[in-house]
Amino acid sequence: EVQLLESGGGLVQPGDSLRLSCAASGFTFSSYAMNWVRQAPGKGLEWVSAISASGDYTYYADSLKGRFTISRDKFRNTLFLQMNSLRAEDTAVYYCAKVGSRGSYFHAFDMWGQGTKVTVSS
């Protein structure tokens, strides 16, 4: 069974850092690009970042301005999102999502995790 399980969320103060993880199972992790998507309270889905299957290429939403870094570990089948200089507007549920086409950087997401909640507040 294909499964994505996020962890690492929590309550942090403005300016803090946090690293999210997404453990993947049930598919060949190293063959698919992966993404992070977030959803602020009461709002819609917002794409955050993508990483190619090999990990060699990364992409970010313009709004992040270099504060976030996506990475992956093919040996642990895990996706990461390092978030620095956190702001109140980063408060959201963060989802990892798998791309549905082998080898494509961008494609329909065919599997989502259950999300991990990040709250940035003083």
Add this chain to the structure above:
Amino acid sequence: QLVLTQSPSASASLGASVKLTCTLTSGHSNYVIAWHQQQPEKGPRYLMKVYSDGSHTKGDGIPDRFSGSSSGAERYLSISTLQSEDEADYYCQTWDTGTVFGGGTKLTVL
């Protein structure tokens, strides 16, 4: 700029049918889109891809009640024989050099 537009809300009665719309910006009318369902307090679930020729491919386990179609820059998600569990937010997604989501449509089953 690639943008997806969805109506904020829709409603239909239990057992009836509904058609949700996702509109691509001008110049992107040949793009494929995906539909995702998000039930209350849950993560999104992939439903299907809808192509510009009107064809669609559904995700595993998606009931036959769900179907997709297309006309010009519009992509549709149709749900027949509405059930209470269909009450959810529905998002369309497309991609180019990044991923774009529509604002979502909140479907209420009356």
